Amino acid sequence: MLWVVNAVSVAVAVLLFVLAGLWAVVGIRGLRGTLPRNRWIGVRSAETMRSDEAFGVANRIAGPGTLGAGLILALGGIATLAVPSGWSLAFGLVSLIVALVVIGLVSGIGVRAAAAVPVDDDGCSCCSGGDAHGHAADEDPSGPAADCGTSSCGACSLRGVCAGDSAQA
Incomplete structure (x- = not known):
């Protein structure tokens, strides 16, 4: 039974590390202003997709929080691997929930900033x-x-x- 918990813990940790890496890349590119407007990654809403400038502003504003969420996921992945009991899955789940809340908050702030960008x-x-x-x-x-x-x-x-x-x- 313990090997099943360990296998699931490794799978959860890998998922957390992949998401942490993705959000770190999005956060860094958002902060640098090199994240192109697209339909898959970054802060996407009607306000942010109306222009490249609005998309860039939203993702520059959300960048630090996106990096923070990536850090939370990476720490959750480490905790998931470090704890040898059934609690390891709880660490992974809690870190995922906290990171999603952070992403939601900074995305909302980014959307508000994009809405303030004048329409061309x-x-x-x-x-x-x-x-x-x-x-x-x-x-x-x-x-x-x-x-x-x-x-x-x-x-x-x-x-x-x-x-x-x-x-x-």
Whole structure:
């Protein structure tokens, strides 16, 4: 029975070390401003994903906490391996929970900082209620979806798709 506890302890410790390494890399790259905007790692929310600057600000703010969470996980992995009893799993679980709470807190702070970054408005709000200046979508014939005749979310990314050449021509 003890060998099962030891095997599970080793597996938990490896998981904690892998997560600690990942969060350390994210924290360091976030602090240095070299973490590119992406969909998988870093602080990701609607506020942070709207621009590279907002993503960078959020991850610079969250970087120290992310490094701290990585340190907590590494210490939890060491404690999981060092304690030879069933308590080793408790150390691993507690360190994971504490690290997740820290990540949640610093991510929230990062999202608030990203929300304070001014929006680089090129006249496109990308949603059906018109532009950021309060004009209705049908009042602005040069709006993001004017070439399609409708205004809907995602229109900025589709700008120019409906105009010009037809795919079937």
